[in-house]
Amino acid sequence: MLVSIFKLRPFNECDINDPFFDSLRADYHPDFNNWFEKKSESNEQAYVYLDGGIQAFLYIKDVDDEEVPDALPKAPRIKIGTLKISEDSRGQRIGEGAIGIALWKWQQSNLNEIYITAFKKHDRLIAILESFGFVYAGKKRATGENVYVKDKRKLQYADAKRSFPYINPDFKRGKYIPINDDFHDRLFQYSELKGVRRSDDDATAASNGISKVFIATPFSYIDYRPGDVALIYRRHTGDGVRRYKSAVTSFCTIMKQTPVKQNDRHVKTMSDYMSIVGNKSVYSPDELKNIYKNSYHKNIIIIEMAYNGYFGAGKNVNYDTLETGGLFNRHPYEVVLTRDDVLRVLRMGGKGEQDIDINKSRAC
Known part of the structure; x- marks a missing residue:
């Protein structure tokens, strides 16, 4: 899929020491750097929004029969593995754009569910997720994160954002x-x-x-x-x-x-x-x-x-x-x-x- 502003870039082209990643390092210490380096070594890619420096980072992957303890049973699904938006870009609606990219990718898959985890303190991100029809599915006990999921079998067509990217099949x-x-x-x-x-x-x-x-x-x-x-x-x-x-x-x-x-x-x-x-x-x-x-x-x-x-x-x-x-x-x-x-x-x-x-x- 073409991305006009978010650019698909290899992890190894992103500076792991960029201050942009400091909050992720703090939230997931000491695992974040190890995780990032493994992604770099395996040539994985993420959607990166650049405006002077990194303003947003979005990593999406397919997971095969993964279970999310205390939240989701084992099943293949799309996972938004990392989504971070810079505080400097507040008001630019980059978070909404990132969710849109993830949901377009989910649409092109034959998987029913897409999910993301977020700490409760990330209230603005959670508000965006809920506006796009993600619902709370439980808490990931190992990290304390909340789990939010969207399911193609449970779309709410009364609200066009909640059913995004799908149009109502019964439109007139x-x-x-x-x-x-x-x-x-x-x-x-x-x-x-x-x-x-x-x-x-x-x-x-x-x-x-x-x-x-x-x-x-x-x-x-x-x-x-x-x-x-x-x-x-x-x-x-x-x-x-x-x-x-x-x-x-x-x-x-x-x-x-x-x-x-x-x-x-x-x-x-x-x-x-x-x-x-x-x-x-x-x-x-x-x-x-x-x-x-x-x-x-x-x-x-x-x-x-x-x-x-x-x-x-x-x-x-x-x-x-x-x-x-x-x-x-x-x-x-x-x-x-x-x-x-x-x-x-x-x-x-x-x-x-x-x-x-x-x-x-x-x-x-």
Whole structure:
């Protein structure tokens, strides 16, 4: 799997003496250094987020018939062996991005469960885990850590983050969300296009995270409902024939639509608007305020969504293909797709049954 900001690096390319690892050394003394050196010697890799220095470290592995005493019975499962986020990166939503990478890997496995252990003091990490549907399974007596597990057989589809990365198999309809290329590329870091080079330097809290906010300024009412599958349509604004360069790159689940301004009248205060958007959009605080105050915008709608997946460079589905296939014949905001229509687009983008059907992505 392509990782845009988190880079897959060998352990032996990471400095074990980096102060970033000090808290892990303290938590797992005296075993941490020995463990790290063994991973280095066996050429194992981890996802590393670099911004000047190491800001996050994520190690994932498959475990074969492992038992977690006092918590989980013996079974094959995915283990998040190490997940640490630097205190300096607080507010950048790197932890949410790391969990997203781990869950995408879990999705591609045929294993039912993924788990992680965490000390009780790591309350922010635990809060993120719980928001993604991990549940407490017991305490690992040997270390005193809590054990959290997520099971494909027990997903809670009422909350799109808790069921992430899976879309609800019973979803009813789909919608397009049109986003100009520049904003798209900053918001959806993993949604790459063939021949388009992007810089990791453009990373923001919004691009790091899995939950996203899009701010729509339509001329008339739009209708996005919780549970809708949103196909992210990247509108090409540069040179070339837009028919072939504008394309669906990604798919999300709508979590909420919130009107901020309707028919030229604000229905949310500036404070409420800024609070809802938070750090989940690509706009700076000043840009957000300008959108709110701009008299040209008759309507302002906040659309919150979970970033379920992306097609990848060379697999995106362009407008010509969609229009020819009868899937795109009106303004993007106005198109309503049936469940079968959405599944057609996902398959056009190279997504197989394992990505679409939860029953095809787990052990029986």
